[in-house]
Amino acid sequence: MGPLASAQFMLRLTLLTPATRDQDHLPAVLWSDPRVPDRTAARLAGGEDPLPWLARGILGLEAAGCGAIAIPCNTAHGWYEGMATATNLPVLHIVDAAAEELARQGIPNGRIGVMGTAGTLAMRLYQERLEGRGYACIVPDEAEMASLVSPGIALVKANRVAEAYPPLAEAARNLRARGAAAVVLGCTEIPLGIQAGPHAEIGLPLIDTIDALALAALRWSGHLPA
């Protein structure tokens, strides 16, 4: 899907592994298919259904001998049930991975800001799973989505990573001003844009869903303790 986010997932999966030589690392196959129809357009604007493309990737990974599936695209999790029923392999859920990361960072409950694509927020992927765990979610409003978050995501997809920082950081700061104790970067393009600037200045914990999913994969594989 977002190929830069997919590549970054592989990089972080590697760097987060305790390893002293090649053979200590996790074998992995990345199926990077940027032709998958736009997930937000499919959900909000009657665009082409991505599920057949997603299922094809999952079957390709299964044929390659993989033991579990991780999908470093948040919006694609709107088709989680369809993907999970397409395979007998476990499919890690990126929202559960983000929730585990919130807990690991010492934030067991409270008000959480969620940034994501318009599709992810409209499908309430984070709201439902995080509220089930005792968090309250706040999200950017429609004007912030149109002027800050969606343009920031599109800039990363166009390889214009540094330009994505200012709008994405402004959206995160706005969520902090509304009382968020942390902000989940719930679209895997967002951490790439956020890391391209002085993100420590935003002044609250930012949950990188690429790292969260990589850590979940390494717990699954036994490279990190469960």
Add this chain to the structure above:
Amino acid sequence: MGPLASAQFMLRLTLLTPATRDQDHLPAVLWSDPRVPDRTAARLAGGEDPLPWLARGILGLEAAGCGAIAIPCNTAHGWYEGMATATNLPVLHIVDAAAEELARQGIPNGRIGVMGTAGTLAMRLYQERLEGRGYACIVPDEAEMASLVSPGIALVKANRVAEAYPPLAEAARNLRARGAAAVVLGCTEIPLGIQAGPHAEIGLPLIDTIDALALAALRWSGHLPA
């Protein structure tokens, strides 16, 4: 093989693509199998033959529907003939990609420094192909390999990228002092270590074989002009 180099290849393949949205990018499958037996140990110390593992990866990529194979590991090219005969797909050659990058950077001939694993240098992968194109190759001596290049590569494989810079940069500076007009970073771990420090200070063109191979792949796919 080196999983950090493989991930970096995917990142650079993406960033080097002229694209304004996901669907402009190249579909790609990465078969990252760090269990492949050490290539240098196989060639120099009677270690396990990596070719069956390499061929398995190639057949996996063929089954996934790929149209060409790129292998972001220089030492693995010691088994190039075996890999090329295992498939009907074109297999891009990383040394040819490096030579094209030398030409593109305005270095059509002359003395070229080559850094790589002990296996790559002993197999003369660069020396034979570059000398056939009119270059003269110089390489680190045995003491420099043992104290600078091999430890630098091992540090990258252990995720200790920043620590890899000083020894790798020193080896490159030594090649410059011996008259190299450019240095080919002929092991895909080396650019990762070199980029972790102030590499412009080394003071001569450094050919990144990850980028060179990614550019060759994008020329193959038509995303860049041939």
